[in-house]
Amino acid sequence: METRYATSPEELPLLDTAGLRRRFLLEDVFRPGEVTATYSHQDRVVIVGVQPGPEGLDLPTFPELRSEFFLQRREAGVVNVGASGTIVADGVTHELAHGGCLYLGRGTREVRFVSGDEGDARFYLFSAPAHADHPTTAVAPGEGNRRELGDQSTSNRRTLNQYIHENGVRSCQVVMGVTTLHDGSMWNTLPAHTHDRRMEAYLYFDLPEDARVVHLMGERQETRHLVMANEQAVISPSWSIHSGVGTRAYSFVWAMAGENQAFDDMDPADITDLH
Template sequence: MDVRYSTNPAEARGYDTAQLRRHYLVENVFVPGELRLTYSHEDRVVLGGAMPGAGPLRLEPDDALRTDHFCERRELAAFCVGGRGAVNCDGNAYPVERGDLVYVGRGTREVSFHSDDGSARFYLASAPAHRELPTTLVKAGDVTPIELGATESANARTIRRYIDGTLVQSCQLMMGWTQLAPGSVWNTMPAHTHLRRTECYFYFDLDEDARLVHILGEPDETRHLIVRNEQAVISPAWSVHSGAATGSYSFIWFMAGENYRFDDMDHIAMADLR
């Protein structure tokens, strides 16, 4: 497990490109036949990817957690980015395909990931949990799409909120899928922060030669990361999180922290961005 320590805005103002990427960018989310995780001290979230081949991949405990099993004190969400497979939780198999999600409740001892044909990819997000809630399968068709933005402002998009206390009740983890419409490239602009929560973005559905510019940092001292397909960004609570790409794309967002309110956002006026 890759461990990332917390950062503060005063430090981040002096980071060069390599330091920004080392602290905030997760480059290799999916590796064939492997399960890879990144542990961030920002609200102690964990993100990663599982790409099982012919055999299953088991979610093992790690010394960074110092627990007997991964979900002993954590909740977990597994989102199927592509392919067909299953998430197995304590002997119960939850079949999934692209767009389906499995919420795994605290206390689940055995979690493994299976692929029907070797192409399944599972994006993983986890946060500490204070109570046990039921493991739940959410099919893509169960989630009501919300249409936002406009083509004229290059931000027409569809948002699906999988974990926000409606379809799935979690302890603190919130998670959803945003898809940009063809011809739209901007996400989360005008920008916002939420000092009570860490948020992570996982970008996918980008063409192989496409690139995305992810904006981060304090509103008056922004920086950027160049991101390619199937990479993730850790956004500390003090940082904006926005982006634009050379073509349309999708991203998975998840949040964890102090409260459980999707609309807890401190909006930044365009005139105040620097």
């Protein structure tokens, strides 16, 4: 497990491109036949990538967690960004198609990820500490709370699916969903915003190999950017704006943890205010 420590806004202007990427970018989320994990001190979240074969991979615990099993004191949301696969949670099998989501409640002891016949499934897991038990629940692609946002004239027409949220699949603090840009649109999450009560992480996916997303971050008067490829993730501290523009349309998993679950609890940063 890799550890990423918290960063204050005062540190950001001192970092070069390599420093920004070391602190905030997860370049190698998925490795064939492996489980990768990154522990972030931003709200104590853990970001995991699992790329199993047909024989499957178990979700391990890690020495850094000091727990008997991974979800002993945690909950997690999982989105499959690869081919169809299954997750077996304490003996119950959940089929997860591309873009589908599974919530894993606190106390789930055994979790196994398996790829289906179509090829490699790639499971993206976002975990946070939990104070209560909620039932493990699956949501099929597109069956969350669907919101149509943006406009084609501003290149940000997008479909947002809320899966784990205060009025949907219940959790302690994880909020999670998938946003898909329409063809011809490139901007996500416009206007950019912050939410001081929650951190957020993005995983960009369904992005062609020859395309990139320019992800904006930092304080609104001191912005920086990261150039990101397909299936890379970025950690966004609560003080940082987060938005991005791609050279092609794409999807992204957004996941949050922190003080509340109110999706619209955000402070917008108009594009004309960004420096």
